[in-house]
Amino acid sequence: MSLQYRAEETPLARSDRGADWFPKDFAMRGWDGDQHPPKKRILLMGLCGKSSIQKVAFHKMSSNETLFLESTNKIYKEDISNSSFVNFQIRDFPGQMDFFDPTSDYEMIFRGAGALIYVTGAQGDYLEALTRLRITVPKAYKVQPDMNFELFIHKDDGLSDDHKIETQRNIHQRANDDLADAGLEKLHLSFYLTTLSKVVQKLIPQLQTLENLLNIFISNSNIEKAFLFDVVNKTYIATDSHELCYDMIDVVIDVSCVHGLKEDGNKTSMAIIKLNNTTVLYLKEVTTFVALVCILREESFEQKGLIDCNFHSIHEVFQVGVTSQGSCGHHTSAPSLKALTHHGTQWRNAI
Amino acid sequence: MEESDSEKKMEKENLGPRMDSPLGEPEGSLGWVLPNTAMKKKVLLMGKSGSGKTSMRSIIFANYIARDTRRLGATIDVEHSHVRFLGNLVLNLWDCGGQDTFMENYFTSQRDNIFRNVEVLIYVFDVESRELEKDMHYYQSCLEAILQNSPDAKIFCLVHKMDLVQEDQRDLIFKEREEDLRRLSRPLECSCFRTSIWDETLYKAWSSIVYQLIPNVQQLEMNLRNFAEIIEADEVLLFERATFLVISHYQCKEQRDAHRFEKISNIIKQFKLSCSKLAASFQSMEVRNSNFAAFIDIFTSNTYVMVVMSDPSIPSAATLINIRNARKHFEKLERVDGPKQCLLMR
Numbered sequence A: 001m002s003l004q005y006r007a008e009e010t011p012l013a014r015s016d017r018g019a020d021w022f023p024k025d026f027a028m029r030g031w032d033g034d035q036h037p038p039k040k041r042i043l044l045m046g047l048c049g050k051s052s053i054q055k056v057a058f059h060k061m062s063s064n065e066t067l068f069l070e071s072t073n074k075i076y077k078e079d080i081s082n083s084s085f086v087n088f089q090i091r092d093f094p095g096q097m098d099f100f101d102p103t104s105d106y107e108m109i110f111r112g113a114g115a116l117i118y119v120t121g122a123q124g125d126y127l128e129a130l131t132r133l134r135i136t137v138p139k140a141y142k143v144q145p146d147m148n149f150e151l152f153i154h155k156d157d158g159l160s161d162d163h164k165i166e167t168q169r170n171i172h173q174r175a176n177d178d179l180a181d182a183g184l185e186k187l188h189l190s191f192y193l194t195t196l197s198k199v200v201q202k203l204i205p206q207l208q209t210l211e212n213l214l215n216i217f218i219s220n221s222n223i224e225k226a227f228l229f230d231v232v233n234k235t236y237i238a239t240d241s242h243e244l245c246y247d248m249i250d251v252v253i254d255v256s257c258v259h260g261l262k263e264d265g266n267k268t269s270m271a272i273i274k275l276n277n278t279t280v281l282y283l284k285e286v287t288t289f290v291a292l293v294c295i296l297r298e299e300s301f302e303q304k305g306l307i308d309c310n311f312h313s314i315h316e317v318f319q320v321g322v323t324s325q326g327s328c329g330h331h332t333s334a335p336s337l338k339a340l341t342h343h344g345t346q347w348r349n350a351i
Numbered sequence B: 001m002e003e004s005d006s007e008k009k010m011e012k013e014n015l016g017p018r019m020d021s022p023l024g025e026p027e028g029s030l031g032w033v034l035p036n037t038a039m040k041k042k043v044l045l046m047g048k049s050g051s052g053k054t055s056m057r058s059i060i061f062a063n064y065i066a067r068d069t070r071r072l073g074a075t076i077d078v079e080h081s082h083v084r085f086l087g088n089l090v091l092n093l094w095d096c097g098g099q100d101t102f103m104e105n106y107f108t109s110q111r112d113n114i115f116r117n118v119e120v121l122i123y124v125f126d127v128e129s130r131e132l133e134k135d136m137h138y139y140q141s142c143l144e145a146i147l148q149n150s151p152d153a154k155i156f157c158l159v160h161k162m163d164l165v166q167e168d169q170r171d172l173i174f175k176e177r178e179e180d181l182r183r184l185s186r187p188l189e190c191s192c193f194r195t196s197i198w199d200e201t202l203y204k205a206w207s208s209i210v211y212q213l214i215p216n217v218q219q220l221e222m223n224l225r226n227f228a229e230i231i232e233a234d235e236v237l238l239f240e241r242a243t244f245l246v247i248s249h250y251q252c253k254e255q256r257d258a259h260r261f262e263k264i265s266n267i268i269k270q271f272k273l274s275c276s277k278l279a280a281s282f283q284s285m286e287v288r289n290s291n292f293a294a295f296i297d298i299f300t301s302n303t304y305v306m307v308v309m310s311d312p313s314i315p316s317a318a319t320l321i322n323i324r325n326a327r328k329h330f331e332k333l334e335r336v337d338g339p340k341q342c343l344l345m346r
Helices: A050-058 A106-110 A126-143 A161-181 A197-202 A207-221 A243-259 A304-326 A333-350 B053-061 B066-071 B100-107 B111-115 B132-149 B167-185 B201-211 B217-231 B260-277 B316-337
Strands: A040-046 A076-080 A088-092 A113-121 A148-154 A189-192 A225-230 A235-238 A270-275 A279-285 A290-297 B039-047 B078-085 B089-096 B118-126 B154-160 B190-194 B235-240 B246-251 B282-288 B293-298 B303-309
Touching: A106 A126, A113 A126, A126 A148, A126 A161, A161 A189, A207 A225, A207 A304, A225 A243, A243 A270, A243 A279, A243 A290, A243 B260, A243 B282, A279 A304, A290 A304, B039 B053, B053 B066, B053 B078, B053 B089, B053 B118, B053 B201, B089 B100, B100 B111, B100 B132, B111 B132, B118 B132, B132 B154, B132 B167, B154 B167, B154 B201, B167 B190, B190 B201, B201 B246, B201 B260, B217 B235, B217 B246, B217 B303, B217 B316, B235 B260, B246 B260, B260 B282, B293 B316, B303 B316
Parallel strands: A040 A088, A040 A113, A113 A148, A148 A189, B039 B089, B039 B118, B118 B154, B154 B190
Antiparallel strands: A076 A088, A225 A235, A225 A290, A270 A279, A270 B282, A279 A290, B078 B089, B235 B246, B235 B303, B282 B293, B293 B303
């Protein structure tokens, strides 16, 4: 069960600087007015386990099925482009790749990458991983200084929580010491116990706008919390994670898979879950890949009409977002924000 | 109901389903007072040491998640638990530790005690076992004892830990084992299932097992059928409330996925456990898309119901009202069959 290899998209702007995919002054985090938003590249490096992580997060494989994945021995490129906001490419490097080899073309590998994720196990092998990290990170930083550097500590369920925290602290300490030794104190290395959500969030340029939108929606609809969720990749697009939401979305998707028809991709258009403590979880599909998840009280849910009406505005924003992918992404979200406020105020006054 | 000396021994871990007691008594209390009218059915759980018996019952009856079962130790001799099921049915589970010394005992000094009055024998085989001969030998000894003491008992063979087998090999290996077991079990008949605590196959096996133990299952199905036809549902399922095992169902329309029952059991049970971590419990759920609407709701005091509708013109409110009205009818059914007085733990 090896990763599927998909042909890489033709790069748009080719400079005559040889191996560059994009011109050097191209800002990775903004969208250039005339072009389609570039695919952000995420580089996955480190010892074995990262293919498992990718498969579990992006291909809905349960963690037990990854036992039988063969180890990667080539560089695989994969496009995760099935969502209007989550649009990036993962380059998975084999665990055995030798970065000591002076002929490796670092320019080519690191240029234009949005994030470098280094994966290490939480058990004994992390020392070796740190050695490699010590060599890889400075090289990457030299080529692409604005890259995000993330260190994933591959969770092992067998370890007790205390042990995990202890190990994480050790790794954290050593990695930072190594960076300091290399004179790279300014480089920020983030540590995670395997979650891709946070990495993805850092790469979405419209994050701030979306968060503002959600805050307005929340206050006008009298709900407690709302999240935008990419249902395919199971990552949060805006605001913090809430554990019950993950479970709720799982439940809803799984029930849909069992009973829905396969032809339309099993998307859920709406789901309501009521708990015995007057909490209601309300999920509504925004686009094929994105859902809005709300947490509210049963009393607020009695005004479902208000919520649905305000939801309509969010839905519109996403329609706008999709059609404007060919042009400037930044400017179009502002007018929609106004529409939402207006709507909300209208209803509020009416009640 | 006869009780032997060893049964009066401790009930170490009463792994009964967690239910709120109006009297505020602690869970797993040893002070169960069961009126004589409650139906008690004896279920033997046997198999070699480490085959997964205790893990299985912890997941089904005691709200363990698969990962939690790592901390279970070897069962010493026989562990008894009384699991209340559907209100008036009590499953008397004998989890017999599988270490050789105990096994030898079961067939000699404890033989009559253990194998008498058995309704269901569940024998668990570890698919990875390197001692197939020995496993079969013990199994046959069990069958001999059953034949002598409880010849009408239903026999279930679970080929367990299938997750450790490569996916493409699973069907083949299971078929082989099933053939062997059927052959060895003659003249008795056995039902074989392949199981793993990591997926829904566990629920399929245990659903089939408890189905054999429910006294009024035909009547339940008839009523469910009427209900389904009246509300124009595609399918109606009834789940036992604590374990979420499917105990009855009726389908009006041919459904796509033959494994949907156990999948739903598994899915909902996991969700229930997540909710309980936040000290909340799940009450109802509605999932819709353009092709179907599924409603899961608390039904009677011992059951949950799931209604699947594929007619998009029927509004949610209508189905919810129908479910509410049916509830009263099914509650009455349960009370008629059950004991007249309340169980102390209710």
